[in-house]
Amino acid sequence: MPKTDTAGLTQLGQTTAVPTSPEDAQLERVPYGHEGTQAVVRFTAPEFTSLCPMTGQPDFAHLVIDYIPGKWLVESKSLKLFLFSFRNHGAFHEDCTIHIGKRLVELLDPEWLRIGGYWYPRGGIPIDVFFQTGPAPEGVWIPDQGVATYRGRG
Template identity: 45%
Template sequence: MPTPKDDVSQLKTLGQGATRYPRTVTPSLLETFPNAYPDRRYEVTFSSEEFTSLCPKTGQPDFGRISIRYVPGARCIESKSLKLYLFSYRDEGTFMETLTNRILDDLVAACDPVEMEVTGEFAARGGITITVAAHHVRK
């Protein structure tokens, strides 16, 4: 059986030049493409070591690593659009618990995965590191 050709006709961001980052979190940046193997259960993992957001009280930057693990359904997340979406948090004042759950909600809305986990591992603030994991399982 020949390998199916990936459908990239709907992607607008991949392969483009320099991109200006939005000043607010923008879920509409997320793009997806058809899963070439929708009947096969497999996992995709993304990891961003350069995640930043702002403390909602002090405005000081928070630094962290965002990991996304998911089992695709009919659609897969395009990685450059994910990067741009995650970078849109850099001027967002929000608690780590909130942003981890918002990322999960936005990604689930974009691609309707079979299951997904978003984990945020944040650098120490006040001597305490924070790790937040949010889960979704399709019903």
């Protein structure tokens, strides 16, 4: 089993301040170590928060990020801090979800990536936002994201 190369990481194993905005957040990556092996990596963030850009009130989402690595994996602490940086960031649901997906694609150049943003109701209407880089590769098992359509999610 290959050992993960953590050289150059600046946040793992360190006390790290929460970034003040997504633009200030530093996403980091580590080598995949199994290049050529198609495997799905999933991150689930059931307590994602951001702010409504119009009212400043909090918005809540359940995010599910699936990707098939190429050469890189996202370092999970940096992802956690990046997601947390949205806590005081004002943006619409669509903007938050797609921004996260695009930042990860830019960092990782994955074989495939999708993100599902399952947003809790605002004004009585839940908004679900989905972004993916293209069709999933054939022959790879990609499980359902497991988040039901809104019926009092929780």
